Amino acid sequence: MKIIAVIGLGLIGGSILKGLKNKGYNLVGTSRNPETVKKALEQGLISGTSINEADVIFICTPINITIDTIKEVAKTAKPDAIITDVASIKGFIMDFVNENSLPINFIGGHPMAGTEHKGLDASFATLFNEAKWVLTPSKQTCSNDMQTLEQIINELGAKVIIADPYEHDKAVALISHMPLFLSQTLLGFVQNHTNSELALELAASGFRSMTRLAHTNSELAADILSGNKANVLETLEEFIKYLKNKGADYGAV
Amino acid sequence: MKIIAVIGLGLIGGSILKGLKNKGYNLVGTSRNPETVKKALEQGLISGTSINEADVIFICTPINITIDTIKEVAKTAKPDAIITDVASIKGFIMDFVNENSLPINFIGGHPMAGTEHKGLDASFATLFNEAKWVLTPSKQTCSNDMQTLEQIINELGAKVIIADPYEHDKAVALISHMPLFLSQTLLGFVQNHTNSELALELAASGFRSMTRLAHTNSELAADILSGNKANVLETLEEFIKYLKNKGADYGAV
Numbered sequence: 001m002k003i004i005a006v007i008g009l010g011l012i013g014g015s016i017l018k019g020l021k022n023k024g025y026n027l028v029g030t031s032r033n034p035e036t037v038k039k040a041l042e043q044g045l046i047s048g049t050s051i052n053e054a055d056v057i058f059i060c061t062p063i064n065i066t067i068d069t070i071k072e073v074a075k076t077a078k079p080d081a082i083i084t085d086v087a088s089i090k091g092f093i094m095d096f097v098n099e100n101s102l103p104i105n106f107i108g109g110h111p112m113a114g115t116e117h118k119g120l121d122a123s124f125a126t127l128f129n130e131a132k133w134v135l136t137p138s139k140q141t142c143s144n145d146m147q148t149l150e151q152i153i154n155e156l157g158a159k160v161i162i163a164d165p166y167e168h169d170k171a172v173a174l175i176s177h178m179p180l181f182l183s184q185t186l187l188g189f190v191q192n193h194t195n196s197e198l199a200l201e202l203a204a205s206g207f208r209s210m211t212r213l214a215h216t217n218s219e220l221a222a223d224i225l226s227g228n229k230a231n232v233l234e235t236l237e238e239f240i241k242y243l244k245n246k247g248a249d250y251g252a253v
Numbered sequence: 254m255k256i257i258a259v260i261g262l263g264l265i266g267g268s269i270l271k272g273l274k275n276k277g278y279n280l281v282g283t284s285r286n287p288e289t290v291k292k293a294l295e296q297g298l299i300s301g302t303s304i305n306e307a308d309v310i311f312i313c314t315p316i317n318i319t320i321d322t323i324k325e326v327a328k329t330a331k332p333d334a335i336i337t338d339v340a341s342i343k344g345f346i347m348d349f350v351n352e353n354s355l356p357i358n359f360i361g362g363h364p365m366a367g368t369e370h371k372g373l374d375a376s377f378a379t380l381f382n383e384a385k386w387v388l389t390p391s392k393q394t395c396s397n398d399m400q401t402l403e404q405i406i407n408e409l410g411a412k413v414i415i416a417d418p419y420e421h422d423k424a425v426a427l428i429s430h431m432p433l434f435l436s437q438t439l440l441g442f443v444q445n446h447t448n449s450e451l452a453l454e455l456a457a458s459g460f461r462s463m464t465r466l467a468h469t470n471s472e473l474a475a476d477i478l479s480g481n482k483a484n485v486l487e488t489l490e491e492f493i494k495y496l497k498n499k500g501a502d503y504g505a506v
Contacts, residue, residue: 113458
């Protein structure tokens with residue numbers, strides 16, 4: 001029976017475990033938080049915490065410790081284990097992997113799914129249903145390993161998109177990371193506005209849609225905005241220019 | 254039995270009828286579209302189309318024909334009928350009502366609820382559940398009429414907020430109309446961007462949240478953005494300034 005390990009049992013890691021339950025794998029996992037490990041064991045999501053025998057390892061930690069976790073995993077994983085991650089930024093991680101000849105088979109990953117909630121309790125088996133899941137192969141990645149990983153991702157209900165890590169980072173700046181900044185900024189703007197009292201009393205589903213991303217897990221949001229800063233800033237500058245032009249058109253009509 | 258009339262059987266008008274069904278009223282209604290009237294009769298949402306005997310009349314037409322509809326209704330409604338509307342902009346409508354001494358009891362209204370869908374088929378009984386419903390009394394409005402209308406609104410599950418029409422228009426510019434413009438602009442920006450192909454392939458729930466308002470019924474969106482233009486433009490200019498400052502802070506850190 002193939003062993004799949006998940007490191008980091010939050011929204012993403014927990015949802016991977018729940019989605020792979022009863023699919024014929026031996027699932028193991030670890031977390032920084034011993035309480036979370038205990039809960040995952042009690043809920044039957046994992047059978048143990050040792051990743052040394054795992055055939056496939058999903059690193060689902062916060063982005064800012066992904067590289068440290070890769071280094072750790074490289075020391076103990078089986079030589080032929082497939083190691084992947086779920087970080088929303090891929091360039092700096094793939095650079096690290098390609099520039100350091102670690103004795104591991106690493107394939108970068110980014111499932112395009114999430115909610116504004118965090119933690120194991122917020123995870124659910126169908127999070128990745130119908131989602132896209134980006135994979136960014138490293139220099140050493142072989143097609144067999146890609147196929148193995150893709151099959152697992154398909155079992156989670158997601159579809160694999162293979163992309164260049166830097167193209168990925170630009171694309172997600174456009175549809176995810178700059179909109180996150182925009183959503184946070186809109187919320188702050190309205191909360192600090194002189195008309196905010198009546199406005200916030202009247203705020204309904206439209207405002208909730210526009211500010212949902214502002215309620216993203218704050219550790220994740222900070223990691224994204226610092227990790228993909230150059231792309232987000234460039235996209236933001238372009239957007240401000242576009243918005244000013246559209247505003248001028250609107251005012252002029 | 255009190256007669257309640259609804260003019261305009263779209264998302265809002267249809268949801269009022271569905272929400273008041275089996276609550277002890279005789280419900281009547283009309284629409285510009287004879288097919289919609291036929292459907293509402295067939296579905297038992299209305300018992301007839303004459304509004305002449307109605308005690309309370311909800312004008313749920315598009316905003317740009319609300320004033321014409323008020324004029325029409327003023328000719329045929331019972332002298333003591335309570336007439337209200339649901340337009341998202343209140344200043345120009347209340348100005349019209351206050352400046353023209355029409356022989357009617359008019360109370361401006363704006364339910365803070367909606368979806369991106371339109372039409373009778375998109376309407377549902379619980380649309381106003383837990384929603385706020387702004388009322389803007391006119392100069393002649395008496396407290397008895399306010400109470401009658403508030404009771405009906407409460408039966409729809411909504412809570413009445415009494416506001417000055419111009420304060421209302423500024424508040425909704427902030428939390429609804431400028432965000433609508435922002436959502437439309439973000440969608441256009443991404444669709445026209447050089448990186449749009451991969452980006453749109455990867456777009457997930459975050460981008461859908463940010464662009465949901467851009468899919469608002471286009472007639473309604475155009476009416477809102479032209480009807481509340483001065484407030485939306487002012488709010489947009491303030492927001493662009495705020496966004497530039499936040500972008501500069503982010504880039505500088």
